Amino acid sequence: MSEYIEPMFAVPIFHLYAEDWDRKKESLLDISRKQKFRKDVGEYVKSDFRAPKADWSVIEPLIEDELRKFKDQVNIDLKVDAFWFERAGKGDQHLLHNHGAQGFSAVMYIEYDPKEHTPTQFVSPFDNIIGWVDIYSPRDIRSGSVIFFPSFVHHYTLPCDSDKERLILSWNMK
Numbered sequence: 001m002s003e004y005i006e007p008m009f010a011v012p013i014f015h016l017y018a019e020d021w022d023r024k025k026e027s028l029l030d031i032s033r034k035q036k037f038r039k040d041v042g043e044y045v046k047s048d049f050r051a052p053k054a055d056w057s058v059i060e061p062l063i064e065d066e067l068r069k070f071k072d073q074v075n076i077d078l079k080v081d082a083f084w085f086e087r088a089g090k091g092d093q094h095l096l097h098n099h100g101a102q103g104f105s106a107v108m109y110i111e112y113d114p115k116e117h118t119p120t121q122f123v124s125p126f127d128n129i130i131g132w133v134d135i136y137s138p139r140d141i142r143s144g145s146v147i148f149f150p151s152f153v154h155h156y157t158l159p160c161d162s163d164k165e166r167l168i169l170s171w172n173m174k
């Protein structure tokens with residue numbers, strides 16, 4: 001028998017720093033330069049989400065170490081079923097959205113200056129009993145950071161307030 005106060009539920013986020021990042025970053029920048037970025041209707045940020053994608057065979061070797069680390073933690077055999085780059089210039093932002101009801105999603109921060117840019121902002125799926133909306137902002141994000149989160153969690157980005165572009169690679173796993 002015990003008295004306690006503890007959270008009944010929790011939503012995990014995984015943050016890790018990519019290994020051998022300088023090499024991977026150069027390769028990802030090379031690949032991203034070949035992609036056709038555009039702002040889709042209703043979007044305020046550029047991506048190749050609905051454009052022809054880079055070949056998975058060139059992307060996979062650049063994220064496989066981080067995928068392995070993540071899978072070792074969750075112990076679920078998840079397969080990547082979508083991936084895309086997103087590029088934010090000054091004033092660009094990604095409005096509130098989620099990545100579907102099932103699985104995990106990831107964001108790998110490629111061009112990211114912690115002094116100039118802000119990380120993905122996550123919205124609590126639970127109502128706060130006092131009435132506020134709880135926003136979670138991952139800490140210690142830098143170029144080479146990778147975060148994994150449940151795809152159902154709504155999130156957004158704040159408008160880019162920098163002349164430096166912010167570039168990420170994102171993917172979904174089920």
Ligand SMILES: [Fe+2]
Nearest residue numbers: 097098099155
């Ligand atoms: Fe997203």
